Amino acid sequence: MKSLIDTLSSIAREEHASKIISLTVKLGALSHISPDHFREHFIHASRGTVAEGARLTIEVMTDTTHPQSQDVLLENIEIMNS
Ligand SMILES: [Zn+2]
Numbered sequence: 001m002k003s004l005i006d007t008l009s010s011i012a013r014e015e016h017a018s019k020i021i022s023l024t025v026k027l028g029a030l031s032h033i034s035p036d037h038f039r040e041h042f043i044h045a046s047r048g049t050v051a052e053g054a055r056l057t058i059e060v061m062t063d064t065t066h067p068q069s070q071d072v073l074l075e076n077i078e079i080m081n082s
Pocket of ligand 1: 037041
């Protein structure tokens, strides 16, 4: 989760964004985390960061043969420019 927040923070920095409005992540079929659990962790980890309050959409992948099936993939991100 920290690496996701770090990624969001560095995108925001590069884009001179003040806030992450929304993001979509894909949970790999073998990532061993449920959407609800992921959401809880995200809300907790994003506190005090540019991603706090972002609308989070979670898609669950079912393909266990996908090369990144163990990962959480950042699919889409919408930012607010400062
Ligand atoms: Zn946990």
